Amino acid sequence: MAASCTHDGCPARLLLVCLAFVAAVLTGAQGGSNATSNHAAGQPTFVTKGATYRIKTNDTVVLPCEVKNPGSYVLAWKRGIAILTASSVKVSPDERLRLVDGYNLEIRDVAPSDAGDYTCQIGTLEPKEITQTLEILVPPRMQQKSTVEDAEVKKGETAKMECRASGNPVPTITWTRKNNVLPTGEQSYQGNSLAVERANRHHAGVYYCTASNGVGNPVTKQVNLHVLYPPEIEVESSWVHTGEGREVQLVCIVHSDPPAEVVWFKDTLRLDSTDRRIMEARGSRRTLILRKVQTSDFGNYTCVADNGLGKSRQSIELSGKPNRPVFLSERAGWHRDSYNLSWSVDSYTPVEEFKLLFRKMAAKMAAGALPEAQQTEARQRERQMFGKNDSDSDQEGKADGWLDVLVPAVPSEQLTQRAWHVIRQLQPGASYEAKVRARNRFGWGEQSPSFQFATSSSESALYQPSPEPAIYEEPAARDLGMRAYSSGAKSPETQCVLVAALAVLARTVANRFAMPASGAA
Structure with missing residues (x-):
């Protein structure tokens, strides 16, 4: 264990270190009488080599300094010009330093300031030394x-x-x-x-x-x-369908920073909360709730958002008109020259009628490829089918080839209402498209998306199974334009009607008799 230097004894210790170095120099300078004995004993040499030590903060490191044949020479540790130890004497006042296992220098609780070069020196006439480099690894810190x-x-x-x-x-x-x-x-x-x-x-x-x-x-x-x-507004739906006496929610999603103030308008009238009109705000979702809807509530509503950086608005139409119909039929038909179209529509108010539009796909290209006589014959057949005169045909189908049919609806209190129509005198193996819209007492609703279908090209095609068997169960009745309702078991009266319908169908097929038929359920 190396002796330590206290404050009271430091001057004496430093004097002792100086005397030790002087003695070392004198020892190294005795070249005459002692030269032979020094060579005989061998010069001191370092067993340890210099290296770099990477140590984490707060860890302990031992810097090695092992010497072969140290003799009476003084070994010292230095850092820069500061002497840390001399022989077995610890000169540095740093309590974290000490000599261990000979002349190895131990440093406890290393800190970033301890990084640098440490030199172990032998006090020969020409001092020998090795350098140990200490690199302190410091964890990251913001x-x-x-x-x-x-x-x-x-x-x-x-x-x-x-x-x-x-x-x-x-x-x-x-x-x-x-x-x-x-x-x-x-x-x-x-x-x-x-x-x-x-x-x-x-x-x-x-x-x-x-x-x-x-x-x-x-x-x-x-x-x-x-x-x-500035505010950015999205609406869940720009068109909302409801009925009288019901409750409905109109929703605007408002994004803004800083938060925006949101107000509601009906047409140009700013709305306030009432017992029947409630305004809610949950996060970015702003909702206008209307209870017990009245006819006067139908119209255009606007949510307006303002946050000082700008203003934005979006409109929602509240309507009692029917929704867009959805086609239910299969795209591939079983008939060569006719097709049964069926669809459904949601309407809180009973539907009064439907307007069905259809045309052959690529009508202009097909018409251009036909001889003039066949084009004239086709137009005459269309007028016969739908009872149109030349002016009606020009107005309805001249521009784009669309033909329209008004299909009456069966009054129903159900939200979802269904209807169907059989289109006849179509071309075998041809593709067509159709659209339909519904009307109730509030007016015509939006038109359905285009629906594409095709007639059969098979010679053996006789009939097309109904897409709604619970409503149109009997193919014979369906192809005659009759409405067939069924609850499962058939009564004798129903069976009688079906037999008669099949007989009429056989006669129809034999005579190639055709007439437009429509219906709704």
Whole structure:
């Protein structure tokens, strides 16, 4: 164990160290009478070689200095010009230092300030020495005191977020985003700063910068990016269907930062809350609830949002008109020259009639390929089918080839109402498209999307199974344009009607008699 230097005894110790060095010099200078004996004993040499030691803070390190044939020479540890130990005497007042297992230097609780070169020297006439380098590994540490900060930018501008960290080795900064990818589409990005160009509301959120260098645990800072922008409004549905006496909700989704004030209008009249009219706000969802809807409630509603940066509005139409119908038929028909179209529609008010439009696909190309005589014959057959004169045909089908049929509806109190119509005198193996819309006492509803269907090209095709067997169960009755309702078991009266219908169908097929038929359920 090396002797330590106290404050009271430090002058005496330093004097002793000086005397030891003088003695070492004198010993090395005795070249005459002692030269032979020194060579005989052998010169001191280092067994240990210089190296670099990478140590974490607060750990303990031992810097080795093993000497062969030390003799009476003084061994000393130095750091720069400061002498730490001389022989077995500890000169440095640092209590963390001591000599262990000979002349090895131990340093406890190492700190970043301990990094540097430590020299072990033998006090020969020409001093011999080795250098041990101590590198202190420091875990990463954020230079900013707070681990959470806010960043703010206006829409369209560039947001720049920075993150600085210290440590040894120099930490690597990695950027990520909470529950999302970065604006560039990447999962992560390395760099001290992250730039978001042309910022919009989708870029707002929580970003993390993480510093790591392989020493200790990584450290993370959270950056909350706020993008200031005028209100942006989305509606769940721009057209809402309801009925008298019912309750309905009109919904606007309002995004804005800072938050916006939202008001509702009906046409040009600003609305206030009443017992029958309720306004709710939950997060970005703004809802106008109308209870016990009256006819006077139908019309155009507008939600207007304003947050000081701008104003935005979106409109919703509240209507009692029928919804868009949906076709139920299969696309491939079983008939060569006719097709049964069926559809359903939602309407809180009973539907009064339907308007069905249909045409052959690529009608203009097909008409152009036919001889003039056949084109004339086709137009005459269409007029015979639907009872149209030349002026009606010009107005309805001249421009785009569409033909229309009014199909009466069977009054029903059900929300979902169904109807069907058999189109005859079609071309075998041809493709057609159809659209339909419904009318109730509030007017015509929106037209359905286009539905494409095709007639059969098979010579053996006799009939097409109904897409709604519970309503149109009997093919004979269906093809005659009759409505067939069934609840399962057939009564004798029903069987009688079906037999008669089959007989009429056989006669129809034999005579190739055809007439338009329609119905609804």
